[in-house]
Amino acid sequence: MKRTNEIGNYLDSLFPNPKCELIYHNDYELLIAIVLSAQTTDKRVNTVTPVLFHRYPSLYDLKNASIDELENILRPIGSFHIKAKYVKSIATILNEKFHDSVPRDRDLLISLPGVGRKTCNVFLSEFYKEAAIAVDTHVDRVSxxxxxxxxxxxxxxxxxxxMKTFPKEEWGRRHLxxxxxxxxxxxxxxxxxxxxxxxxxxHEKNKNIPSI
Ligand code: SF4
Known part of the structure; x- marks a missing residue:
């Protein structure tokens, strides 16, 4: 408990008002931005999503985009072949099956191409403020x-x-x-x-502090 409080207090002092750093304007832009953030940084994703969503301003437009054009836009973030396919498939499913909105349901979300447990948790926590802790590479390493x-x-x-360490009402904030x-x-x-x-x-302090 003492350790949990110490960690929580320090995180609160460093980041009193933590925010997701991905830029988005609606539910599907957030979901696609999270999918695109795999193996790259939010900063890089933020350089391509404004171009992507300006060029294709609706899910219908994204669904009809050519893979070549999507790949060209997504090239700077890496893994652009597979990410272009994910974007087109997600847009098609959301447009045709979910009336242009992202389902608020774990099983349906995880059934979307490129969406795993981490993406699902980030989306539900960020967009709907549901209690969830997504474990990405940073969260894994720090934990x-x-x-x-x-x-x-x-x-x-x-x-x-x-989830056992932190109270449920803190999960979203602690994740960020x-x-x-x-x-x-x-x-x-x-x-x-x-x-x-x-x-x-x-557990790593001795490895990371240079000896004097
Ligand atoms: S590795 Fe360094 S920065 Fe990270 S928790 Fe340990 S002491 Fe702090």
Whole structure:
């Protein structure tokens, strides 16, 4: 409990008002932006989505876009062949089966191309403020460094341990804070350990602080 409070208080002090960094204007733009963010950064995604949604301003337009054109727009974010297919397929399904809206249902969401558990959790937490903790690479790394999860735990186990660690009403906020902490402070390479107030809890501190 003491450890949970210490982590929570520190995250609150660093990120009192955490926000999703993806730019979007409606439910499907958010879902597609999350799908596009796999294996790349939100910053990069934000460079292509305004172009994509300006060129194709509706799901109907996206559904009818050529794969070649979608690939050209998505090229800067990598994995653009598969991501172009996901965008077109998602737009087709949402347009034809869901009246141009994103279903608020886990099973239906996960049945969409390119949408896994993490994407589903990010979407429901961000758009509908549902209690969920999505485990991406940052959340996974930080949770393991702070001893919330074991190094050998898979993402599902990390998610379960995070849900046991933090009260349900905090899940959405903690997810965003852990992402931001991992992105800007507890980075994969050269984390800022010297300034980190969680150093006494950390399993990696000795590896990351240069000896004097
Ligand atoms: S001490 Fe370093 S590795 Fe550990 S949580 Fe803080 S920033 Fe991350």
């Amino acid at each position: 393991k460094r702070l001893g919330i999860a074991k190094v050998s735990d898979d993402v599902l186990l990390v998610e379960e341990k995070l 804070q852990l992402v931001l902490f991992g992105r800007y402070y507890c980075k994969a390479v050269k984390p800022q350990c010297a300034d980190c107030l969680l150093i006494s809890l950390c």
